[in-house]
Amino acid sequence: MNRIKSLLIVIAGLVVGMTAQARTFDEIKASGKIIVATEGAYPPFNYYQGSKLTGFEVELAEAMVKKMGLAIEWKALSFDALLAGLSQDRWDMVVASFGITEERAKAVTFTNPHYCSGGVIVSRDGSIKTPAMLAGKTVAVQTGSTYMANVKKLPGLKDVKNFPQDSDARAALLNNRVDAWVSDRFVVKNAIDSNPNLPLKAGGYLFVEKMAIAVKKGNTSVAAAVDKALADVMADGTYKTLSEKYLKEDIRCPQ
Structure with missing residues (x-):
């Protein structure tokens, strides 16, 4: 992770x-x-x-x-x-x-x-696809994660909200408390595949690691x-x- x-x-x-x-x-x-x-x-x-x-x-x-x-x-x-x-x-x-x-x-x-994997951007409707599109947005990430570190490097963010577990960050997006969630590519894929009715749409990579x-x-x-x-x-x-x-x-x- x-x-x-x-x-x-x-x-x-x-x-x-x-x-x-x-x-x-x-x-x-x-x-x-x-x-x-x-x-x-x-x-x-x-x-x-x-x-x-x-x-x-x-x-x-x-x-x-x-x-x-x-x-x-x-x-x-x-x-x-x-x-x-x-x-x-x-x-x-x-x-x-x-x-x-x-x-x-x-x-x-x-x-x-x-x-090998990387951090991908997730939004409810798929409208946020690239790091540049996070400008002016509030983003959810897990505390202590490389996602948090890489998101905080981005210019122009409205806010970064960190949560003790990655599932908490995902829930913040589902509950409309944030505009985007950044997590591991495979964690995101698993969440979407396991819950096809949830409003989760993956965008592009923020980084690869x-x-x-x-x-x-x-x-x-x-x-x-x-x-x-x-x-x-x-x-x-x-x-x-x-x-x-x-x-x-x-x-x-x-x-």
Whole structure:
């Protein structure tokens, strides 16, 4: 998801976790279990069906962890807390549609990207199609997201309203509280396909980005293990199967 972490929250987490040492991959293997954090509120990538955590990223991570020969323990919590908890060694990795940015890369180590997407503009009637057409408009985005950061760079906006969850930002548009909603291309596609009667019309891209799994800064052994497992599931057809199941297309980044 492609969302920018508040730098102050990341720095605070780094300060708290400064004396702690992240588990190496050998230590994780010895324990037999890897702890993975996600948001659980970002369909179709990570979300709950009743009490079950599921989605493209959830199934992908589970397939990767199986390749590693490990069990998986999930932690689901608010998007803004994920990277701070990683720096405090509360979990070993985070998979939650984090877009790779220079700011985030100062605080965490990113693995190879597991998909590419971008922020698209959504309006009720499809009349807002380009970034220039957002001038004079009020736009809804998720707090701490790359969407919020990129929208705020646009000149001439009337207002930017941020919400704790992406679904809240979408609801603001549906309830006529804002003129547009900016979110991930595939999240928007899923919302429109799942609710064809809702007044949601997608416009063009605001920006394009690569999404990746994050591990603690400098934890190269875990990053290498994640990269290998990702390459393995891409090579054996698992990735393509899961991608087409949830997104109806192969969403890996072009080589």
